[in-house]
Amino acid sequence: MSFAIWALIIGAILITMALLGTLLKRLPLSPGILYLAIGYALGPAGWALMAPDPLLYSADLEHMAEVALLISLFAVGLKLGVPLRDKRWYLPLRLAFPSMVLTVMFVVAIGVFLFGLPAGAALLLAAILAPTDPVLASDVQVEDSSDRDRLRFSLTAEGGLNDGAAFPVVMLALGLLGLYDFGSGWRWLAVDVLWAIAGGLVIGASLGALIGKLVLYLRTRHQEAVGLDEFLALGLIAIAYGVAQLSFASGFLAVFAAGLALQRIKEHSKVDKPSSAAKVEVASGAESEKELATHSHHAGTYMMDAVQGFNGQLERLAELVVVMVAGAMLSYTYLPHRAVWFLLLLFFLARPVSVWLGLIGATSVSRDQRILISWFGIRGVGSIFYLMYAINHGLPEPLAKELIAITLTTVAASVLLHGISVTPLMSLYTRRKRASAVEQRRSRP
DSSP states (O other), X not given: OOHHHHHHHHHHHXXXXXXXXXXXXXXXXXXXXXXXXXXXXXXXXXTOOOOOOTTTSHHHHHHHHHHHHHHHHHHHHHHOOSOXXXXXXXXXXXIIIIIHHHHHHHHHHHHHHHHOOOHHHHHHHHHHHSSOOSSTXXXXXXXXXXXXOHHHHHHXXXXXXXHHHTHHHHHHHHHHTTSSOOXXXXXXXXXXXXXXXXXXXXXXXXXXXHHHXXXXXXXXXXXXXXXXXXXXXXXXXXXXXXXXXXXXXXXXXXXXXXXXXXXXXXXXXXXXXXXXXXXXXXXXXXXXXXXXHHOTXXXXXXXXXXXXXXXXXXXXHHHHHHHHXXXXXXXXXXXXXXXXXXXXXXXXXXXXXXXXXXXXXXXXXXXXXXXXXXXXXXXXXXXXXXXXXXXXXXXXXXXXXXXXXXXXXXXXXXXXXXXXXXXXXXXXXXXXXXXXXXXHHHHOO
C-alpha cells in the first residue's frame, strides 16, 4: 500500500476522532472500543491494509507498546498530586504489590488446571496479564493533580506502579522456561526485584526533580530555557528510561517517578494556578507568555500545564495506535479453548478476590470503591508489551501462539467489557458520592 493511501487513512481517522470527541464522551463506551474495531477492519480479516503478525513483527510491536507505556506512565505521574506522605498512597501500593502477587497466583492456578500449561508457562501468562493498564484506564484516572478521589487515585497510581512491578515476575518465568539466566534465586531477588524497583524509583525521582528545578532556576533567575516544553517532556522520559535501563533498574518505574517528581516542581510556585489576569496576559502575545513562564509565582504551574497538555495529547495518540494494531492482530489468532471460562475466572474471581484480600483493614475505602476497584482491572498495552518481550526472548512457537491467543482475547474482552461499563458505572459512582456528601452536610449540627 502506498504512503499516500496510508496518509489518507490516518488523516481520516484522526480528523474523525477530533470531530467525534465530544460525542464519544456522552456515549456509554470508551474510545478504545472504536479503535479496536477500526484496527480489526483494517487488518487481514477486513480490508487487509494492516498485517501486524505478532510472530513476524514481535520486535517492532514490542517497541511500539513500550513507547506507548512510557508516554502513559509519565502522564500518570504528572497527574498524581497527592503528597507522598499522604495515607492515600497505601491503597495503590497494596494494589500494585500484594494484590498483584495474589492475581499472579490465581492466574497460575487457572493456567495449569484450565489450559494444562506447565508451571513456567502459566507463571509467564500470569505475569503478562497481572499488571493493569495505564493507557486504556484514562476514563477512571484522576482528572488533574488536584483530584483527591480515592477510587480514581488508587486506580491511576496502581496502573503506574504495577507495570514496572510485573517485570521481575516476567524474568522469573523466562528463567524457569530456560530463556533467561537469572543465576541463583538470591541474584534474581537482589537485582531483578529489589534493585530494579527501588533503583528505578530513585533514578526517576532524582532526574525529574533535578531537571525540573534546573529549568525553573533558569527561567525565574535568568529568563532562559523558555519554551520547548514538549522537548522537556520527551527528553525527561528518554533520559530517565535510558539511565534506569543502563543501571539494570526498571525503566518503567523510573519514568513514572520522573513524572511524579516533575509534578511537584509547581509547589515552588507561590500559587497553585495562574490568576485569571495572568491568563488574559498570555493571550495578548508571546512577550506576555514569556513573562508568565519566568514569573516566580507562576513559572512552576505554567511549566506543568504545558508539559501535561502536550503529554496528554501524546497519550491519546499512543492509545489510538496500539489499540488499532491490537485489533488488527486479532486476525492472526484464534479463540482459545475454554477462553470464556478463563475470562470469567480472571475478571470475576482473580481480580476481585485479590483486591479484597489486598485491601483488608483499609477502612478508608467505601464499599462502592472496593467494588469498582475490583472491576476495573483493565488489561491492555502492558500485557501486549510483556507478551512481545517474551516472544523476543525465544519463546517456543507453539507456546507463543497459545499465549498470543489468550492474551489478545483477554485484552479485546477487557477493552469491550470495561469500555462499555466505564461511563455508566463512573457516573453512578459520582452521583452516589455527591448524594452521600449532601447527606453528611445535612446531618451535621
